Amino acid sequence: MPARFARHVRRGAPLLAGAVFLAGCGGPADGAGDEKSARGVTVDNCGTKVRVDRAPQRAVALDQGAAEIMLSLGLADRMVGTGTWTDPVLKGLEKANARVPRLADRYPSFEKVLSVEPDFAAASFTYTLSKGGVASREKFAELGVPTYLSPSDCAGKDNSGDGDGERTEALTLDTVYGEIRDLARIFHVEERGEKLIDTLTARVDKAASAADTSDVSVLYWFANSDSPYMAGCCGAPGVITKELGLRNVFADTHEEWPQIGWETVADRDPDVLVIGDLTRRSQSAESAAQKIRFLESDPVTKNMTAVREKRYVLLRGQDMNPTIRTVDGVEKVAAALGEFGLAR
Structure with missing residues (x-):
């Protein structure tokens, strides 16, 4: 989920349904024994050279996104903890x-991790x-x-400000796939990594070909009705x-x-509203139901095209996160466009 989500918490489908799952796979590596597991790996990661002398046997995933990638690679038997679930x-x-x-639903303490x-x-x-x-x-x-940090939060991104950072380059799924490859290499399960990437790629291609949209505008609302x-x-x-050929009404930021x-939102009047259906309780209008009630009752928003037509796409917060x-998210939005009659 967006970093701001994590900060606020701190402060206060078959293939379609999600998966590729290699969770049933076991053993130290793909077709390898102790010799391969002992091989050292060095990865260039967000400006840091990460040296892992031996395939990890007691790994911790400190965010849900990292945990789900590791679990999808079939690494549950080599994990001793997770944290920051949303x-x-x-x-x-x-x-x-x-x-x-x-270890914790939110951030585990350093002592708890150790x-x-x-x-x-x-x-x-x-x-x-940090x-x-x-x-x-x-x-x-x-x-x-x-330690390993998702390149999705550092590659082409400036995190020096107080907010959630600014993209100097557009994120692509290649960066997500690069994270999968890095983790698969670190754990010596490269074949599993490539299988996961192949399946994800096929799912995106299928969703994109089914959507085939024409000049449909969209807005993504994550949280907060007071200052969204x-x-x-x-x-x-x-x-x-990008994958679905849509137009973000706030593509200028x-x-x-x-x-x-x-x-400003009403003035840009998107065709479709993609809204976060969140399970946390730290801000106003967290759940999709709360967001929809607000949209349909507020005098500024109730006459927007997407609201009048009830073109709402509900995504989990993690679906808006740069991970698997x-x-x-691509699949859910594509399916909704078809239901709305907006796909050619």
Whole structure:
């Protein structure tokens, strides 16, 4: 989910349903034994060279996105903890996820993470591996624990400001696939990684070919009815927009999740509203039901085209996150366009 989501928490389908799941796979590696598992790997990761001397056996996923990638690679038997959950686990991964201890629903403390004696830690957001999150990469390194940060939150992105960062380059699924390849290489399950990527790619291609839209405008509302967070041009919602040939009415902003007034939203009058159906309770209008009630009662929004036509697409917060769940977002939006009669 967007980094702002994580900060606010801290402060206060068959293939369609989600998956590729290699969760039943076991063993130390793809067709390999101890010799391959002992092989060292060095990965260039968000400006840091990460050296993992041996395939991790006690890994921790500090964000849900990282956890679901690792579980999809069939690594539950090599995980000793997860943290920072914002939605129910991806469909098809329930049994694998139940085998891994949850250290915290929100951010686990550094001490709690260390208590499970990890030999590797992965995170989805820069914030998680910094002050205010779990701990810095340097603190982990001092204790000999290599860390991996999702390149989706650093490649072509400036996180130096107070918000959720600004995209200097549009995110693509290639970056997500690169994360899968990195983790598969670190755990010596490269074949599983390629199988996962192939399946995700096929799902996106199928959804995109079925949508075939023509000049349909869309807006992505993540949270907050008072000062709503809308998606800018180039994050995970931008991937959905591009893959389906849509037009984001706020494509003129490179901020990840800018706060935009309702008068401006109404003026841009999107054809479709993609809204976050969140399970947290830290802001106004978190659930989809709350958002729809607001849209249909507020004098500024109730006459918008998408509201009058009830063209709502409900996504989990994680579906708006730059990870394997973005593919679920592509599929759900594509299916809704067909139901709305907006696909050619």
